[in-house]
Amino acid sequence: MSSDRSSAGDPDRTLALLWRVSGESRRGPRPGLSLDRVVDTAIELADADGLSALTMRRLAQTIGVAPMTLYTYVPGKAELLDLMLDAVYARMPRTDTAGRHWRERVTTVVEENRALLAAHPWVASVSTGRPPLGPGQMAKYDHELRALDGLGLSDVELDAALAHLLAFVRTHARDAADAMAAERESRMNDEQWWERNAPLLARVLDETAFPTAVRVGTAAGQAHGSAWNADHAWQFGLQVLLDGLAALMGRHER
Amino acid sequence: MSSDRSSAGDPDRTLALLWRVSGESRRGPRPGLSLDRVVDTAIELADADGLSALTMRRLAQTIGVAPMTLYTYVPGKAELLDLMLDAVYARMPRTDTAGRHWRERVTTVVEENRALLAAHPWVASVSTGRPPLGPGQMAKYDHELRALDGLGLSDVELDAALAHLLAFVRTHARDAADAMAAERESRMNDEQWWERNAPLLARVLDETAFPTAVRVGTAAGQAHGSAWNADHAWQFGLQVLLDGLAALMGRHER
DNA sequence: TCCTTTCTACGTACACCGTACACAGTACGC
DNA sequence: GCGTACTGTGTACGGTGTACGTAGAAAGGA
Numbered sequence: 001m002s003s004d005r006s007s008a009g010d011p012d013r014t015l016a017l018l019w020r021v022s023g024e025s026r027r028g029p030r031p032g033l034s035l036d037r038v039v040d041t042a043i044e045l046a047d048a049d050g051l052s053a054l055t056m057r058r059l060a061q062t063i064g065v066a067p068m069t070l071y072t073y074v075p076g077k078a079e080l081l082d083l084m085l086d087a088v089y090a091r092m093p094r095t096d097t098a099g100r101h102w103r104e105r106v107t108t109v110v111e112e113n114r115a116l117l118a119a120h121p122w123v124a125s126v127s128t129g130r131p132p133l134g135p136g137q138m139a140k141y142d143h144e145l146r147a148l149d150g151l152g153l154s155d156v157e158l159d160a161a162l163a164h165l166l167a168f169v170r171t172h173a174r175d176a177a178d179a180m181a182a183e184r185e186s187r188m189n190d191e192q193w194w195e196r197n198a199p200l201l202a203r204v205l206d207e208t209a210f211p212t213a214v215r216v217g218t219a220a221g222q223a224h225g226s227a228w229n230a231d232h233a234w235q236f237g238l239q240v241l242l243d244g245l246a247a248l249m250g251r252h253e254r
Numbered sequence: 255m256s257s258d259r260s261s262a263g264d265p266d267r268t269l270a271l272l273w274r275v276s277g278e279s280r281r282g283p284r285p286g287l288s289l290d291r292v293v294d295t296a297i298e299l300a301d302a303d304g305l306s307a308l309t310m311r312r313l314a315q316t317i318g319v320a321p322m323t324l325y326t327y328v329p330g331k332a333e334l335l336d337l338m339l340d341a342v343y344a345r346m347p348r349t350d351t352a353g354r355h356w357r358e359r360v361t362t363v364v365e366e367n368r369a370l371l372a373a374h375p376w377v378a379s380v381s382t383g384r385p386p387l388g389p390g391q392m393a394k395y396d397h398e399l400r401a402l403d404g405l406g407l408s409d410v411e412l413d414a415a416l417a418h419l420l421a422f423v424r425t426h427a428r429d430a431a432d433a434m435a436a437e438r439e440s441r442m443n444d445e446q447w448w449e450r451n452a453p454l455l456a457r458v459l460d461e462t463a464f465p466t467a468v469r470v471g472t473a474a475g476q477a478h479g480s481a482w483n484a485d486h487a488w489q490f491g492l493q494v495l496l497d498g499l500a501a502l503m504g505r506h507e508r
Numbered sequence: 509t510c511c512t513t514t515c516t517a518c519g520t521a522c523a524c525c526g527t528a529c530a531c532a533g534t535a536c537g538c
Numbered sequence: 539g540c541g542t543a544c545t546g547t548g549t550a551c552g553g554t555g556t557a558c559g560t561a562g563a564a565a566g567g568a
Contacts, residue, residue, distance in 0.1 A: 279514070279515075281513070281514045281515060282513085282514045282515025282516060283514095283515060283516045283517080284515095284516085285515085285516065286516075286517080287516095319517080319518085320517065320518045320519075321518080322517075322518050322519080322520095323516080323517055323518060326515085326516060326517070326518095
């Protein structure tokens with residue numbers, strides 16, 4: 001399950017909300033809510049029960065207000081997602097790694113993002129076709145670029161390297177979330193699910209037709225208890241990623 | 255936008271459908287449709303207008319049947335997605351790269367998957383928490399493992415390497431699809447979108463606060479016409495991926 | 509031949525979703 | 539005190555997947 005963002009809709013309004021610049025008119029009834037209240041509650045809801053549990057009705061009910069009231073504070077759900085994203089970005093810790101070895105710098109950026117996605121798994125499944133142009137996104141982008149700056153990469157490479165690295169973290173988090181969702185919905189863990197499918201699969205699948213698949217599949221399945229193991233995939237992927245970047249930087253030294 | 259798969263539901267039934275083993279009872283009225291007809295039409299629809307355009311009602315209408323009729327052939331939409339996935343997997347070309355250099359073998363696997371995702375962009379956004387245990391998936395997995403087999407990797411590494419590599423292709427395809435969706439929905443390309451946001455952003459953003467972001471962002475934006483360029487990201491990512499795998503294999507030689 | 513059984517097709521209905529729109533009521537500026 | 543701008547909300551619309559019940563068709567058995 002994934003969700004769209006503010007692509008449509010008025011960019012000016014979205015930008016104004018992201019940067020909290022209000023028209024500051026002191027007319028009319030005092031607002032009973034605030035933008036932050038709406039956004040923060042939405043984040044809590046998504047953290048607790050996933051993006052699919054974040055509906056306007058449920059959010060309104062949690063806050064204690066009628067569904068349509070939310071639209072006084074937020075143009076629509078797409079913009080709400082933009083605001084949620086920028087809010088969690090803004091709150092990320094940003095450790096200073098100036099002067100450290102590049103591998104440690106990269107690892108830090110990657111780990112910061114892994115922590116973000118561990119705390120807010122829904123972030124991995126909201127579209128990032130265009131980033132929310134808010135203060136959180138800006139601070140995050142700037143900080144992460146600084147961490148990778150001065151390593152001999154060109155600006156264009158810097159941008160590409162960061163994007164590639166963030167994509168890795170996002171994808172891993174998405175896969176982990178998918179695996180957990182599958183486990184929850186089927187009420188079976190990977191092992192049980194396999195045992196459930198094995199007998200019928202054996203009757204229908206000619207094992208000799210796919211020898212490599214059978215060999216490697218069982219080897220991987222036995223190594224970690226399931227077909228896909230989040231920690232192992234992380235270690236492996238990070239290793240490949242770092243080695244790949246090392247090659248890129250080595251090429252620059254010459 | 256992404257969609258769930260058959261996690262819930264009866265595994266036996268799903269497996270039977272995937273392998274096309276029917277109870278073959280010759281009673282009752284002749285079926286007016288076939289499973290293949292339903293699945294193929296669904297694929298065509300998703301190819302043409304995206305996953306979000308694939309609704310049971312629209313699919314039924316396209317076939318020329320009442321919505322509920324589909325449920326005679328398929329337990330639900332989740333299982334339909336399983337069947338669609340396995341079908342496009344089954345039809346992938348599988349070029350034999352035995353004896354070639356490993357870089358060419360890996361590149362071939364990667365390109366085959368890129369072609370799949372180019373023809374069927376929706377594939378990138380259906381969950382793959384648990385793969386559909388059908389003939390297509392089996393053949394694909396076996397073929398791709400064989401392409402990477404015999405390069406000195408252990409079976410567990412082989413599985414991890416393949417997963418990592420497929421994740422890269424999927425992620426790239428997803429990002430590309432997101433970018434296109436953003437362009438379509440906002441009716442602005444990246445450049446127009448930036449120009450639209452720039453004036454207001456300039457008023458609210460202290461450029462001196464994020465010097466690195468501004469510097470690198472503009473450099474990247476000028477290099478390729480937009481914030482994110484699909485081809486450039488592909489080239490860069492593939493390079494890093496191959497170099498990373500090279501390091502892994504080099505480590506094995508010693 | 510006719511009846512029973514089994515299967516296909518599908519109309520209706522339900523519980524959701526995001527949100528457009530109209531309207532009631534409140535509090536400030538003049 | 540009045541106009542005006544604003545908040546809060548009830549109702550309703552068009553969309554989603556699909557549970558349930560039923561009508562009717564075809565085949566097997568009597």
